[in-house]
Amino acid sequence: MAPKVLVSDALSPAAVQIFKDNGIEVDFRPELGKDKDALAAAIGAYDGLAIRSATKVTEKLLESATNLKVVARAGIGVDNVDIPAASKKGVIVMNTPFGNMITTAEHAIAMMFAVARQLPEASASTHAGKWEKSKFMGVELTNKVLGVIGAGNIGGIVCDRANGLKMKVIAYDPFLSQERADKIGVTKVELDELLAKADFITLHVPLTDKTRNILSAENIAKTKKGVRIINCARGGLVDEAALAEALKSGHVAGAALDVFEVEPAKDSPVFGLPNVVCTPHLGASTSEAQENVALQVAEQMSAYLNSGEVTNALNMPSVTAEEAKIMGPWVKLAENLGSFIGQVTDEVIETVNITFNGYASELNTKALEAAVIAGIMQASNPDVNMVSAPVIAKERGMKISKTTEDATGSFDGYIKLDIQTVEKYRTIAGTVFSDGKPRFIQIKGITIDAEVGEHMLYTTNTDTPGILGKLGSMLGEHGENIANFTLGREKAGGEAIAVTLLDTPLKASTADALKETKLFRQVRPLVFNV
Numbered sequence: 240m241a242p243k244v245l246v247s248d249a250l251s252p253a254a255v256q257i258f259k260d261n262g263i264e265v266d267f268r269p270e271l272g273k274d275k276d277a278l279a280a281a282i283g284a285y286d287g288l289a290i291r292s293a294t295k296v297t298e299k300l301l302e303s304a305t306n307l308k309v310v311a312r313a314g315i316g317v318d319n320v321d322i323p324a325a326s327k328k329g330v331i332v333m334n335t336p337f338g339n340m341i342t343t344a345e346h347a348i349a350m351m352f353a354v355a356r357q358l359p360e361a362s363a364s365t366h367a368g369k370w371e372k373s374k375f376m377g378v379e380l381t382n383k384v385l386g387v388i389g390a391g392n393i394g395g396i397v398c399d400r401a402n403g404l405k406m407k408v409i410a411y412d413p414f415l416s417q418e419r420a421d422k423i424g425v426t427k428v429e430l431d432e433l434l435a436k437a438d439f440i441t442l443h444v445p446l447t448d449k450t451r452n453i454l455s456a457e458n459i460a461k462t463k464k465g466v467r468i469i470n471c472a473r474g475g476l477v478d479e480a481a482l483a484e485a486l487k488s489g490h491v492a493g494a495a496l497d498v499f500e501v502e503p504a505k506d507s508p509v510f511g512l513p514n515v516v517c518t519p520h521l522g523a524s525t526s527e528a529q530e531n532v533a534l535q536v537a538e539q540m541s542a543y544l545n546s547g548e549v550t551n552a553l554n555m556p557s558v559t560a561e562e563a564k565i566m567g568p569w570v571k572l573a574e575n576l577g578s579f580i581g582q583v584t585d586e587v588i589e590t591v592n593i594t595f596n597g598y599a600s601e602l603n604t605k606a607l608e609a610a611v612i613a614g615i616m617q618a619s620n621p622d623v624n625m626v627s628a629p630v631i632a633k634e635r636g637m638k639i640s641k642t643t644e645d646a647t648g649s650f651d652g653y654i655k656l657d658i659q660t661v662e663k664y665r666t667i668a669g670t671v672f673s674d675g676k677p678r679f680i681q682i683k684g685i686t687i688d689a690e691v692g693e694h695m696l697y698t699t700n701t702d703t704p705g706i707l708g709k710l711g712s713m714l715g716e717h718g719e720n721i722a723n724f725t726l727g728r729e730k731a732g733g734e735a736i737a738v739t740l741l742d743t744p745l746k747a748s749t750a751d752a753l754k755e756t757k758l759f760r761q762v763r764p765l766v767f768n769v
Contacts, residue, residue, distance in 0.1 A: 389444035415635060583763050600643035615628075718746075
């Protein structure tokens with residue numbers, strides 16, 4: 240029997256035809272996306288569900304989806320899909336993360352032109368029958384310095400277009416290698432240098448704890464007077480209240496925002512200010528982008544339903560059903576090892592070598608490698624998954640190698656990471672115990688046995704009496720409850736490390752207090768997906 244797919248949102252006829260050409264039985268019923276009861280009544284008959292943003296794939300809907308194997312979103316955002324609930328049901332969730340890159344980059348360029356020449360205000364004035372030629376004095380883009388925060392897929396396209404406009408492009412991106420920077424024609428800089436030099440600043444990073452309010456009041460104050468700011472990435476990257484004050488004072492000459500802290504944006508501090516261009520999250524809104532993601536979603540779903548091929552999955556590794564039962568704990572270990580490296584490393588990672596020892600070498604090492612790289616990159620970009628991470632890592636010049644070897648030492652098998660930045664070398668190893676739980680067994684060459692949990696604290700210090708007692712007492716004084724504690728040292732008087740499993744996230748005030756003691760070289764709160 241041919242697989243059946245329901246299209247519950249508006250997809251192009253060409254996408255529907257792709258399903259048919261691949262032998263998929265398809266029902267095109269876009270009205271169901273807005274009628275949750277009717278969708279719940281119909282969904283039980285389908286193997287696949289193709290959606291855009293109108294359809295809400297909730298836990299309740301999934302209860303009715305007795306045959307559903309895959310949900311695929313034509314676009315990158317999957318806020319309308321309950322991914323944990325889908326995972327529990329064994330339903331794969333896919334998206335199409337690369338279909339709207341050009342469209343979003345072009346919108347950023349368009350917004351830059353608009354704010355440089357005050358086009359919306361000049362247009363409104365002229366429509367009103369005024370002829371205020373002297374009022375709208377703009378600036379040229381040629382020879383201006385464009386500061387790009389985030390030089391990944393979309394940011395890289397913006398850099399390319401800006402070079403064509405004869406701008407001087409500088410970029411801040413912790414994962415940008417020199418090789419990649421040379422390829423896209425930009426000068427790598429640190430954030431403070433970008434803020435000080437840029438005539439225009441455009442943002443192209445995801446919203447994470449590290450990037451939230453990256454243009455805060457403090458950082459906006461570091462910018463060149465007369466700077467113009469463009470944000471077509473994510474709301475929350477720019478402190479809108481601080482931006483409004485900088486616009487009123489004249490420190491910022493103009494701003495162009497396609498995204499806002501709260502959407503739909505009904506009342507932003509920047510609304511009504513002169514030379515502020517605002518659009519309602521139109522970054523992906525072109526007919527070409529909408530067509531591209533629709534065609535991609537049809538191709539991906541057809542490949543999975545016909546052959547089991549998995550592309551751009553957000554909630555599973557690229558492994559067969561037979562492998563999944565065995566691979567699960569090892570995939571989680573690989574992701575956690577990568578996540579540790581990503582969270583403790585601030586510099587650009589140039590090389591990653593992954594050693595699969597013993598039993599681990601007999602598994603699907605390609606999937607384990609993808610899990611490692613995803614773990615590393617998710618520290619700065621939570622949207623990365625096992626499929627997209629290797630592609631993005633390669634684009635950014637990260638060199639990845641792997642080694643397989645027979646079992647050595649005390650374990651039947653383990654995974655070890657060795658990473659190199661410009662200045663530092665780091666290593667970590669882990670294994671899966673018989674209880675199916677990942678363990679860290681070595682950090683920086685120091686043997687340990689650390690259970691991996693959601694909230695952890697990693698500290699390093701010189702091995703001297705009293706430090707560990709101080710660590711424990713300070714955690715207690717700040718109300719931090721220790722669930723488990725592991726320590727190790729290089730040698731007496733040498734480097735020592737401690738890995739502490741906590742019941743709750745480490746408070747920022749606790750981390751600050753530990754740092755202020757000057758007893759610890761590193762104080763790193765860690766969060767793991769367990």
